[in-house]
C-alpha cells in the first residue's frame with residue numbers, strides 16, 4: 001500500500017490515469033443528473049449497511065473502538081447525512097431565481113449550483129469513516145467525481161474503505177487511493193477542481209501551498225485548542241457530565257473535544273470533585289466499550305510527554321503495550337505549560353483557574369483561533385460577550401461537541417482551525433460553484449449606455465443605480 005521513493009513513479013502514473021479517466025467521465029455530464037446522484041447515494045448506503053460487521057472489525061483493529069461508538073459516532077451519522085441529502089437534493093440543485101436590478105430590466109437572474117468537477121478528499125484517522133464518507137456524500141450530491149485518500153495511520157479502516165468503494169464503483173467515478181505522505185504528495189501534484197482536507201493545521205498549510213499553482217478550490221477542516229469555560233453561575237452537575245463525556249470520547253482524539261478548561265476560581269474545588277465523580281461513574285476502559293487506544297506509538301509518546309507529573313490532580317497512569325492512557329486531570333496550569341503549547345488530542349484535561357471573565361477571554365485570545373469553543377454559564381451577559389468577543393469555528397453553550405450532529409449548522413473552522421464548512425446543505429455548497437446568470441430578453445434595448453453621453457442620460461442612469 002505504501003510506496004517508497006523507489007516505486008512512487010508507477011503510483012504517480014496510476015494516479016494520473018485515474019484522474020484523467022475521472023475528468024473524461026465528468027465531461028460526459030453523467031454525474032450532473034440528479035437521478036444519477038441519488039442512485040449513487042443509495043448505493044453507498046446499501047454497501048455500508050451490508051458491510052457493517054466488517055466496518056466494526058476494521059475500526060476495532062485500528063482503535064479498539066466498540067460497536068456502540070462506531071455506530072453512534074461514525075456509521076449512523078453517515079446514514080443520516082445520506083438520507084437527509086437524498087430528501088433535499090432536488091431542492092438544493094434547482095436553479096434559484098433572484099431579483100434583477102433596475103439597470104438590467106427586463107431580464108431574469110438566477111444562480112445555478114454546478115459541480116466543481118474532479119474532487120480529492122483527504123481525511124484523518126480519528127473518525128475514519130465519518131470524516132471520509134460525510135464529505136464524499138457532499139461530493140456525490142453536488143455531482144463531482146472523487147478520489148478519496150484516507151489516513152494511513154488507520155490502515156484497517158483505510159483498507160476496508162478502499163475495498164468497498166473500489167469493488168463497487170467504477171474508478172472513473174469514485175476511487176479510494178491509499179497511502180501516506182509520498183502518495184498524498186503525488187496526488188497533490190495533480191490538478192483537481194476541489195480539494196477537501198481534514199487534518200492538522202500544519203498539513204493544512206502544505207495543502208494550501210500545493211493547491212496554489214492550480215488555484216484549486218480548497219476546504220480545510222483543521223484543529224486547534226478548544227476552550228471550555230465554566231462560570232460561577234453555571235449548572236455545574238449537568239455541565240460537567242456533558243463536558244467529561246465529550247473530553248474522553250475516543251480517548252480525547254476528537255478535533256472538537258474541549259482541549260482545556262477555564263474555571264472560575266470560586267467553583268474550582270466543586271468542579272474538580274464533579275469531574276472526578278463523572279470519570280469514575282463512566283468507568284472508562286476499552287473492555288467497557290467507552291474508550292479507545294491511542295492511534296500509534298508516536299501519538300501515545302507525544303500525549304504521555306504532556307503529562308507533567310507535578311501537576312497531576314487525577315489519573316496520570318498509562319500502559320505502553322496497549323497504548324492506553326487513563327483520563328487525567330492536570331491542575332495549576334498556566335498558558336506557559338507544555339500542555340498548552342499544542343493541541344492535546346488525547347485524554348488529558350488541563351484546568352486553568354481564572355478570576356474575571358476578561359481574564360478567561362484574554363487566555364483564549366492568546367492562542368490561535370480554535371475550531372470549537374464552549375461556554376457553561378447561565379449568565380446572559382457572559383453568553384452574549386462570549387459570542388461577540390471570541391472568534392472560533394463552531395461551538396455550544398452548556399454542552400460540547402453536539403453541534404457537530406446538527407446538519408442544519410455549517411461545520412468548519414476559522415483562521416488557523418480551517419476555512420470553509422460542510423454538513424447537510426453546506427456540503428452540497430462546498431462541492432458546488434454558484435454560477436450567476438443574467439438572462440436578458442431581446443425585445444427592447446434602452447439606449448442609455450450607448451454613445452452619445454448626454455446629461456439627460458446621466459440623470460436617468462444615476463437614478464437607476
Ligand code: NAD
Nearest residue numbers: 123124125150151180181184199200203221222223224255
Ligand atoms: P494530519 O494532518 O497528520 O493528516 C491528515 C491527512 O493528511 C492524512 O490523510 C495524511 O496522510 C495526510 N498527510 C500527513 N502529512 C502530510 C504531508 N506532509 N503532505 C501531504 N499529506 C499529508 O492529521 P491527523 O493526525 O490525521 O489528524 C489529527 C489532526 O486533524 C488534528 O489537528 C485534528 O484536530 C484534526 N482534525 C480535524 C477535524 C475537523 O473536522 N476539523 C477532524 C478530525 C481531525
